[in-house]
Amino acid sequence: MNPRDSSSSSPSDRRLSALARHLSSPSAGGVGGGVSRSLASSSSFARGDSVFSHVARAPEDPILGVTVAFNKDPSPVKLNLGVGAYRTEEGKPLVLNVVRQAEQQLINDRARVKEYLPIVGLVEFNKLSAKLIFGADSPAILENRVTTVQCLSGTGSLRVGGEFLARHYHQHTIYIPKPTWGNHPKVFTLAGLSVKYYRYYDPATRGLDFQGLLEDLGSAPLGAVVLLHACAHNPTGVDPTIQQWEQIRQLIRSRRQLPFFDSAYQGFASGNLDADAQSIRSFVADGGECLVAQSYAKNMGLYGERVGALSIVCRTADVAGRVESQLKLVIRPMYSNPPIHGASIVAAILRDREMYNEWTIELKAMADRIISMRHQLFDALRARGTPGDWSHIIKQIGMFTFTGLNSQQVAFMTKEYHIYMTSDGRISMAGLSSKTVPHLADAIHAAVARAV
Amino acid sequence: MAAAVRAGVSGRILGRGSAVGARSMSSWWRSVEPAPKDPILGVTEAFLADPSPDKVNVGVGAYRDDNGKPVVLECVREAERRIAGNQNMEYLPMGGSVKMVEETLKLAYGEDSEFIKDKRIAAVQALSGTGACRLFADFQKRFSPDSQIYIPVPTWANHHNIWRDAHVPQRTYHYYHPESKGLDFAALMDDVKNAPNGSFFLLHACAHNPTGVDPSEDQWREISYQIKVKGHFPFFDMAYQGFASGDPERDAKAIRIFLEDGHAIGIAQSYAKNMGLYGQRVGCLSVLCEDEKQAIAVKSQLQQLARPMYSNPPVHGALVVSTILGDPELKSLWLKEVKVMADRIIGMRTALRENLEKLGSPLSWKHITEQIGMFCYSGMTPEQVDQLTKEYHIYLTRNGRISMAGVTTGNVGYLANAINEVTKSS
Numbered sequence: 001m002n003p004r005d006s007s008s009s010s011p012s013d014r015r016l017s018a019l020a021r022h023l024s025s026p027s028a029g030g031v032g033g034g035v036s037r038s039l040a041s042s043s044s045f046a047r048g049d050s051v052f053s054h055v056a057r058a059p060e061d062p063i064l065g066v067t068v069a070f071n072k073d074p075s076p077v078k079l080n081l082g083v084g085a086y087r088t089e090e091g092k093p094l095v096l097n098v099v100r101q102a103e104q105q106l107i108n109d110r111a112r113v114k115e116y117l118p119i120v121g122l123v124e125f126n127k128l129s130a131k132l133i134f135g136a137d138s139p140a141i142l143e144n145r146v147t148t149v150q151c152l153s154g155t156g157s158l159r160v161g162g163e164f165l166a167r168h169y170h171q172h173t174i175y176i177p178k179p180t181w182g183n184h185p186k187v188f189t190l191a192g193l194s195v196k197y198y199r200y201y202d203p204a205t206r207g208l209d210f211q212g213l214l215e216d217l218g219s220a221p222l223g224a225v226v227l228l229h230a231c232a233h234n235p236t237g238v239d240p241t242i243q244q245w246e247q248i249r250q251l252i253r254s255r256r257q258l259p260f261f262d263s264a265y266q267g268f269a270s271g272n273l274d275a276d277a278q279s280i281r282s283f284v285a286d287g288g289e290c291l292v293a294q295s296y297a298k299n300m301g302l303y304g305e306r307v308g309a310l311s312i313v314c315r316t317a318d319v320a321g322r323v324e325s326q327l328k329l330v331i332r333p334m335y336s337n338p339p340i341h342g343a344s345i346v347a348a349i350l351r352d353r354e355m356y357n358e359w360t361i362e363l364k365a366m367a368d369r370i371i372s373m374r375h376q377l378f379d380a381l382r383a384r385g386t387p388g389d390w391s392h393i394i395k396q397i398g399m400f401t402f403t404g405l406n407s408q409q410v411a412f413m414t415k416e417y418h419i420y421m422t423s424d425g426r427i428s429m430a431g432l433s434s435k436t437v438p439h440l441a442d443a444i445h446a447a448v449a450r451a452v
Numbered sequence: 453m454a455a456a457v458r459a460g461v462s463g464r465i466l467g468r469g470s471a472v473g474a475r476s477m478s479s480w481w482r483s484v485e486p487a488p489k490d491p492i493l494g495v496t497e498a499f500l501a502d503p504s505p506d507k508v509n510v511g512v513g514a515y516r517d518d519n520g521k522p523v524v525l526e527c528v529r530e531a532e533r534r535i536a537g538n539q540n541m542e543y544l545p546m547g548g549s550v551k552m553v554e555e556t557l558k559l560a561y562g563e564d565s566e567f568i569k570d571k572r573i574a575a576v577q578a579l580s581g582t583g584a585c586r587l588f589a590d591f592q593k594r595f596s597p598d599s600q601i602y603i604p605v606p607t608w609a610n611h612h613n614i615w616r617d618a619h620v621p622q623r624t625y626h627y628y629h630p631e632s633k634g635l636d637f638a639a640l641m642d643d644v645k646n647a648p649n650g651s652f653f654l655l656h657a658c659a660h661n662p663t664g665v666d667p668s669e670d671q672w673r674e675i676s677y678q679i680k681v682k683g684h685f686p687f688f689d690m691a692y693q694g695f696a697s698g699d700p701e702r703d704a705k706a707i708r709i710f711l712e713d714g715h716a717i718g719i720a721q722s723y724a725k726n727m728g729l730y731g732q733r734v735g736c737l738s739v740l741c742e743d744e745k746q747a748i749a750v751k752s753q754l755q756q757l758a759r760p761m762y763s764n765p766p767v768h769g770a771l772v773v774s775t776i777l778g779d780p781e782l783k784s785l786w787l788k789e790v791k792v793m794a795d796r797i798i799g800m801r802t803a804l805r806e807n808l809e810k811l812g813s814p815l816s817w818k819h820i821t822e823q824i825g826m827f828c829y830s831g832m833t834p835e836q837v838d839q840l841t842k843e844y845h846i847y848l849t850r851n852g853r854i855s856m857a858g859v860t861t862g863n864v865g866y867l868a869n870a871i872n873e874v875t876k877s878s
Contacts (some may be wrong), residue, residue: 051599051716052596052746056753083543095540104536104537116512116724119490189760297543303542304544306764325487333610333617337733338733340732341768
């Protein structure tokens with residue numbers, strides 16, 4: 001502390017005279033009649049003194065709450081089909097070989113420093129991410145019409161994009177599919193947009209309510225923002241066909257609506273990076289504008305590193321430049337600049353031909369294992385003669401299956417079979433293995449066959 | 453066949469030239485204005501673009517060694533060696549790494565803090581100091597919607613952006629006294645007294661950014677007292693613990709005074725500078741509550757604000773911190789390395805002042821050694837700063853703030869000479 005010589009009286013004199021003035025003044029400020037008590041007390045402040053006394057405890061996050069309950073269960077046959085993180089056949093988290101390689105490279109490079117990234121993040125990472133999602137030969141990239149900023153995984157990309165729209169776009173309503181990832185409405189609401197829903201899932205067919213979707217987007221205002229899951233819809237696993245995507249694109253463009261893609265599973269859905277980006281690329285190919293939130297949480301297994309990117313495809317390079325400058329104003333007061341570690345790993349992999357190829361192989365292996373689990377579960381239910389049509393299990397795609405089980409059935413499965421899943425009937429296929437499929441099939445069979 | 457015809461037809465209708473295609477549409481972003489460059493980060497951009505071999509960057513507040521190079525602490529390198537290959541990368545909880553947060557609270561509140569023992573602190577891992585401030589600002593908006601934040605003049609420019617984006621009305625309080633290049637204590641106290649009861653006050657815990665002017669211990673006690681009388685809420689931004697004096701305990705003195713005086717406080721902590729983890733974005737937001745129950749409630753609400761912003765915080769930097777602070781040897785190494793950094797800066801302050809005095813500058817430069825931390829508020833005008841940049845290729849922010857971390861034995865003479873040249877006729 002630097003000593004200051006601001007006045008002649010001692011500090012304690014000044015405090016005492018301030019106190020005397022204060023207590024003799026009729027309009028004494030402070031905490032009402034409790035002033036002298038609070039001045040006299042030392043280390044604890046009395047109940048009711050906190051300005052946050054009224055803060056109530058928030059409810060548990062429904063998805064993460066599943067894992068909490070799972071962890072508490074002592075049963076040896078318990079199964080966690082809640083959160084969407086990939087698990088191996090042995091039920092273990094997986095760090096890709098290619099990620100470990102990249103990590104080692106970073107460690108061994110003593111020239112690496114930990115300086116702040118620019119506000120927009122690691123520039124090389126941004127360029128490579130844009131190429132990954134739009135295709136290296138995308139006209140939008142070649143014409144410099146894309147601005148890409150590194151963000152905190154998919155969530156962060158959605159939030160930054162949403163805040164940008166709330167400030168700079170003329171329509172402040174975003175249409176999101178029903179159902180959708182539980183965090184979507186919160187992200188956009190806090191970003192300053194209002195949220196409306198369009199029909200998406202048809203419980204009767206356990207597939208796409210395509211008519212409902214077209215009707216709802218058809219009656220949504222001109223220019224509205226529309227959230228689209230690029231592939232492997234979360235939580236249903238139901239994706240439009242290529243033909244249906246084309247109709248969606250035509251409708252959206254004809255109503256001058258603005259597409260905002262959430263791409264959390266590129267490569268993870270079909271096992272093919274290009275195929276999983278097709279919906280986005282068809283929109284970019286028509287020359288129009290869109291936003292894309294990309295996540296590397298699942299497809300590179302970088303979950304906790306929070307690596308993602310927001311791209312905005314604009315009509316001209318000049319516009320893209322101005323848009324980027326405004327994105328920086330959103331980011332700076334949120335967290336200044338994004339974390340360097342995960343983006344460095346991604347850049348190391350994407351820029352190196354061998355590592356990239358190895359990544360595509362490991363990615364396909366994850367996607368294939370999940371597809372295999374789908375088939376095994378479907379076969380197991382058929383073998384048990386479980387009533388109902390379970391073909392949606394193999395028709396749906398990506399990490400999740402929307403089983404169609406209701407919350408009572410789910411509760412039954414948790415209680416009697418120690419199966420942990422969200423009450424909407426969603427199961428994470430990544431949490432299954434060949435060994436545990438029979439147990440799950442038994443549980444589903446029992447839940448469905450029992451007299452309600 | 454029919455499908456192909458359909459596709460062909462729709463291709464023609466919806467191809468590049470069609471009305472429903474995009475060519476006829478203009479951009480939604482036509483009217484988006486180019487945003488002004490960030491005043492601080494824009495300086496480094498300009499520096500990097502300058503080809504002059506004499507250029508000096510005393511702009512952004514990132515530590516440099518005496519060769520002007522960024523530093524990765526040895527304790528950090530060792531921690532990373534231990535982490536690589538050994539940890540999975542699963543999601544952290546919304547509130548971040550529990551271990552990292554525990555260690556971080558000890559630094560701020562004290563190793564044996566009763567508040568930690570009584571579990572009265574609601575704390576979450578945050579995206580460095582910026583993220584911690586923003587999370588608090590959002591929390592303040594949601595749960596004290598009628599409150600306003602008082603921000604010192606001057607302050608780190610981004611503080612204004614943070615509370616503005618959180619939609620919290622802001623006011624300012626006097627802080628820097630240009631004539632003495634010290635603290636405007638009387639005016640500060642008046643502002644505290646005149647603010648409506650229950651206002652929120654942003655305080656820099658140590659090494660004020662950008663001025664380097666800190667209250668003395670006595671002054672802190674008076675500020676604490678007056679804030680208590682008015683029922684204000686003190687929020688500390690502590691970005692330089694350990695980095696100011698070289699001793700983390702000493703740099704936490706202001707906070708400890710407020711705790712002794714019975715305030716309920718909030719703190720934003722950052723490891724960007726004191727552990728050199730800048731780009732890793734590691735920090736912590738804590739709010740001291742009445743009891744454990746309230747702390748649980750407040751923490752749950754902080755998590756509700758973090759979830760729609762980034763879901764959960766990045767794991768790598770947190771692992772580095774908890775590895776270091778959780779290992780007595782590494783922690784001891786860290787404390788040594790922090791002191792080295794702080795001492796180098798104190799040494800450069802002395803050197804810069806002595807150089808200016810030796811050059812016979814007509815002005816007083818004692819504030820260079822009286823101020824503390826990474827920054828020196830030189831007192832130069834924007835025009836003088838522009839001249840420094842144009843004629844001498846010296847880069848700093850136009851408020852005259854010099855980042856002492858950018859000063860080296862190699863450039864201090866050049867810097868002193870340049871400063872003397874542009875100021876001697878003023």
